[in-house]
Amino acid sequence: xxxxxxxxxxxxxxxxxxxxxxxxxxxxxxxxxxxxxxxxxxxxxxxxxxxxxxxxxxxxxxxxxxxxxxxxxxxxxxxxxxxxxxxxxxxxxxxxxxxxxxxxxxxxxxxxxx
Amino acid sequence: xxxxxxxxxxxxxxxxxxxxxxxxxxxxxxxxxxxxxxxxxxxxxxxxxxxxxxxxxxxxxxxxxxxxxxxxxxxxxxxxxxxxxxxxxxxxxxxxxxxxxxxxxxxxxxxx
Numbered sequence: 168x169x170x171x172x173x174x175x176x177x178x179x180x181x182x183x184x185x186x187x188x189x190x191x192x193x194x195x196x197x198x199x200x201x202x203x204x205x206x207x208x209x210x211x212x213x214x215x216x217x218x219x220x221x222x223x224x225x226x227x228x229x230x231x232x233x234x235x236x237x238x239x240x241x242x243x244x245x246x247x248x249x250x251x252x253x254x255x256x257x258x259x260x261x262x263x264x265x266x267x268x269x270x271x272x273x274x275x276x277x278x279x280x281x
Numbered sequence: 282x283x284x285x286x287x288x289x290x291x292x293x294x295x296x297x298x299x300x301x302x303x304x305x306x307x308x309x310x311x312x313x314x315x316x317x318x319x320x321x322x323x324x325x326x327x328x329x330x331x332x333x334x335x336x337x338x339x340x341x342x343x344x345x346x347x348x349x350x351x352x353x354x355x356x357x358x359x360x361x362x363x364x365x366x367x368x369x370x371x372x373x374x375x376x377x378x379x380x381x382x383x384x385x386x387x388x389x390x391x392x393x
Contacts, residue, residue, distance in 0.1 A: 176321070199380050201380070201381070203384075208387075209386060209387075210285075210371060210384035210385050210386045210387055211324075211371070211373075211382075211384040212384070213381050213382070216380070216381060218380070257323060257324070261380045268326060268329075268339070269326070269380065269382065271316075271323035271324040271325070272323055273321055273322060273323045274321075274323055
């Protein structure tokens with residue numbers, strides 16, 4: 168079955184330290200992959216996307232993600248967290264052959280402390 | 282360019298009442314979708330539309346109706362509200378050629 172798993176429901180980092188939010192998917196084919204961010208009481212905003220071009224994808228606000236087919240992963244990273252990064256992050260997958268449908272992970276809440 | 286707009290922002294309904302959540306986009310996007318967001322469950326697709334006059338069911342369509350008479354508007358109707366429909370509802374749109382979705386700000390619905 169095709170699925171997407173965000174391994175951590177909550178991640179806490181100190182300001183200025185690296186961020187790692189993990190995402191794995193289950194599929195026999197290479198899907199399209201996205202990370203979205205949701206700040207409190209707001210809609211979702213696209214951070215970055217992978218659609219079979221370069222495996223290292225750079226997004227907005229200093230975030231990037233690397234597609235690793237052998238590990239079926241698409242982890243989101245940032246070298247240095249900022250207080251404004253505190254939000255919920257969703258890994259989203261479009262599996263090959265599913266036309267319009269996007270599958271959302273359950274989300275990871277990122278907390279940034281001083 | 283307002284993007285995707287949703288009204289109302291907040292709504293409280295009693296069980297059995299009906300209402301319509303409004304969604305509009307001004308980007309001429311072909312695809313529009315409705316999601317509900319519940320704690321610990323991510324977003325789940327309720328209904329979607331690939332163009333005016335064409336709609337289809339998502340993962341959790343029961344209790345909801347949609348129609349798409351114009352490219353711009355995609356209202357979601359709750360026929361007879363139930364407490365299980367308490368959630369935050371997001372409308373989204375995108376171009377047919379890409380999978381980058383643009384989300385509205387959401388409607389927080391409480392059914393008592």
